[in-house]
Amino acid sequence: MTTQHIELTVNGQVREADVEPRLLLVHLLRDVFEMTGTHIGCDTSNCGACTVLVDGESAKSCTMLAVSAEGRSIKTIEGMADGATLHALQQAFWDQHGLQCGFCTPGMIMQASWLLARNPDPTDMEIREGIAGNLCRCTGYVNIVKAIEQAATELRAPASTDAPAEPAAAS
Amino acid sequence: MIPAQFDYVRPAAMHEALQILVDREGDAKILAGGYSLLPLLKLRLASPALLVDIRDIDGLDEIVETTDGLRIGSRSTHRSILENPVVVAGYPLLSDAAGGIGDPQVRNWGTIGGSCAHADPSSDWPAVLIATSASIVLRSTAGERTVPARSFFLDTFQTAIEPTELLTEVIIPRAPRPSGAAYAKLERRAGDFSTVGVAAQLSLGADGRIAAAGIGLTAVAEAPFAATAAEASLIGSEPNEAAFQAAGIAAAAESRPGSDSHGPAEYKRAMVKEMVVRALRSAAGRAQAQR
Ligand SMILES: Cc1cc2nc3c(=O)[nH]c(=O)nc-3n(C[C@H](O)[C@H](O)[C@H](O)COP(=O)(O)OP(=O)(O)OC[C@H]3O[C@@H](n4cnc5c(N)ncnc54)[C@H](O)[C@@H]3O)c2cc1C
Ligand code: FES
Numbered sequence: 001m002t003t004q005h006i007e008l009t010v011n012g013q014v015r016e017a018d019v020e021p022r023l024l025l026v027h028l029l030r031d032v033f034e035m036t037g038t039h040i041g042c043d044t045s046n047c048g049a050c051t052v053l054v055d056g057e058s059a060k061s062c063t064m065l066a067v068s069a070e071g072r073s074i075k076t077i078e079g080m081a082d083g084a085t086l087h088a089l090q091q092a093f094w095d096q097h098g099l100q101c102g103f104c105t106p107g108m109i110m111q112a113s114w115l116l117a118r119n120p121d122p123t124d125m126e127i128r129e130g131i132a133g134n135l136c137r138c139t140g141y142v143n144i145v146k147a148i149e150q151a152a153t154e155l156r157a158p159a160s161t162d163a164p165a166e167p168a169a170a171s
Numbered sequence: 172m173i174p175a176q177f178d179y180v181r182p183a184a185m186h187e188a189l190q191i192l193v194d195r196e197g198d199a200k201i202l203a204g205g206y207s208l209l210p211l212l213k214l215r216l217a218s219p220a221l222l223v224d225i226r227d228i229d230g231l232d233e234i235v236e237t238t239d240g241l242r243i244g245s246r247s248t249h250r251s252i253l254e255n256p257v258v259v260a261g262y263p264l265l266s267d268a269a270g271g272i273g274d275p276q277v278r279n280w281g282t283i284g285g286s287c288a289h290a291d292p293s294s295d296w297p298a299v300l301i302a303t304s305a306s307i308v309l310r311s312t313a314g315e316r317t318v319p320a321r322s323f324f325l326d327t328f329q330t331a332i333e334p335t336e337l338l339t340e341v342i343i344p345r346a347p348r349p350s351g352a353a354y355a356k357l358e359r360r361a362g363d364f365s366t367v368g369v370a371a372q373l374s375l376g377a378d379g380r381i382a383a384a385g386i387g388l389t390a391v392a393e394a395p396f397a398a399t400a401a402e403a404s405l406i407g408s409e410p411n412e413a414a415f416q417a418a419g420i421a422a423a424a425e426s427r428p429g430s431d432s433h434g435p436a437e438y439k440r441a442m443v444k445e446m447v448v449r450a451l452r453s454a455a456g457r458a459q460a461q462r
């Protein structure tokens with residue numbers, strides 16, 4: 001078994017590993033770097049649960065080899081919050097009940113972050129098309145769309161350090 | 172699932188990649204976006220000994236308009252084609268098709284070259300390249316050759332490409348004006364492969380009648396193909412509903428769909444007729460707008 005040495009950036013940190021060429025990026029993240037926020041939901045590259053950003057472009061991390069990610073910059077769900085402060089998308093998914101079991105959520109949030117970076121003010125239809133590669137078996141998508149709308153509004157607002165006042169987090 | 176073991180190389184230059192394909196003929200597979208190859212490797216439906224990643228080879232992702240027409244580098248992603256300003260301005264058929272491929276992640280990474288080389292019988296680009304009578308450029312250590320799209324797609328997952336060849340670009344010739352082209356895709360679920368996909372291109376003569384027609388069909392035969400009887404039926408006709416219906420009927424008769432989870436063959440044949448009519452209507456509307 002031959003391994004190859006790779007170096008890449010994950011959530012802003014340079015990481016290195018010796019990997020078999022057949023190792024998938026999602027397994028590098030989960031099994032080697034022990035960052036289990038990125039989920040695996042299928043064997044067929046259909047579900048999007050494993051979505052991360054690779055050089056800013058959303059990708060299914062089960063459909064990229066770790067060796068192909070060499071030299072690239074990866075962003076995962078673990079890179080979204082700022083310490084204890086949730087990212088606007090994470091907060092919005094909480095506020096709007098954008099998740100039930102939560103299995104699809106990391107991929108959904110990474111895909112939504114890609115969408116909002118390209119289109120800060122998407123229509124309802126553009127949001128639905130933007131998450132067409134991410135399956136959710138629980139929510140029926142309505143609250144996911146609402147959450148992305150909320151986050152879009154917040155992210156568009158002029159930079160302010162005030163925490164979003166309403167609606168109160170339900171717990 | 173985890174793929175079987177293989178070796179991996181990422182040559183920095185075209186000539187290196189081509190030499191590897193010769194040295195490891197039969198063992199090596201090119202890796203582009205990976206959105207067809209990796210699912211096969213994961214399911215162990217393919218187990219090449221060596222993957223040759225073409226990510227670092229310069230010049231494979233350019234999209235340029237020349238006197239020959241539009242040249243699209245093989246590593247151009249579906250998204251880069253969708254968003255290319257030249258495509259946006261003048262090639263609505265390509266925009267239609269690219270925007271309907273898979274989902275956003277697939278469009279971010281999947282490439283036109285990978286799509287053509289993989290030759291899934293339901294993939295969208297082959298129908299477009301057939302309708303526009305495009306050519307496909309292949310390079311090996313022995314030099315370059317150009318194969319018409321109409322004779323490139325031989326059978327399910329089989330093309331005219333040799334194991335030592337790399338697909339470098341596709342060339343879509345400029346259609347004589349006024350002309351219009353459109354893609355009509357019927358899909359069962361968002362982001363799915365086509366149940367029926369139709370690419371149609373029409374050029375009108377000075378008398379307003381159809382002077383040239385191209386129709387490429389996908390998902391309704393063992394490989395994407397040109398509906399030549401439907402094309403012939405259109406020549407010399409006014410671009411009207413009767414002509415489109417006749418072409419739809421001819422195309423349905425030419426298709427050879429199988430029954431599968433997308434529906435029975437009979438249904439698909441009926442949908443070929445309908446989708447051909449829709450693609451032609453839209454193509455004719457675009458051609459009229461150029462008059
Ligand atoms: C969920 C999902 C939905 C999809 N939906 C659609 C759809 O609706 N319509 C559609 O058309 N496609 C669809 N696809 C397929 C997608 O478009 C693929 O990206 C594309 O078919 C292959 O391109 P690639 O760059 O990913 O190729 P790869 O997977 O890297 O390679 C595919 C094959 O082509 C060969 N190859 C690649 N590049 C070259 C080259 N330059 N020269 C020679 N050989 C080469 C490889 O060796 C391999 O055999 C879908 C895929 C997924 C996962
Ligand atoms: S795990 Fe389902 S698409 Fe990656």
Ligand code: FES
Pocket residue numbers: 098099100101102103104105135136137138139
């Ligand atoms: S919340 Fe359960 S799959 Fe989306």
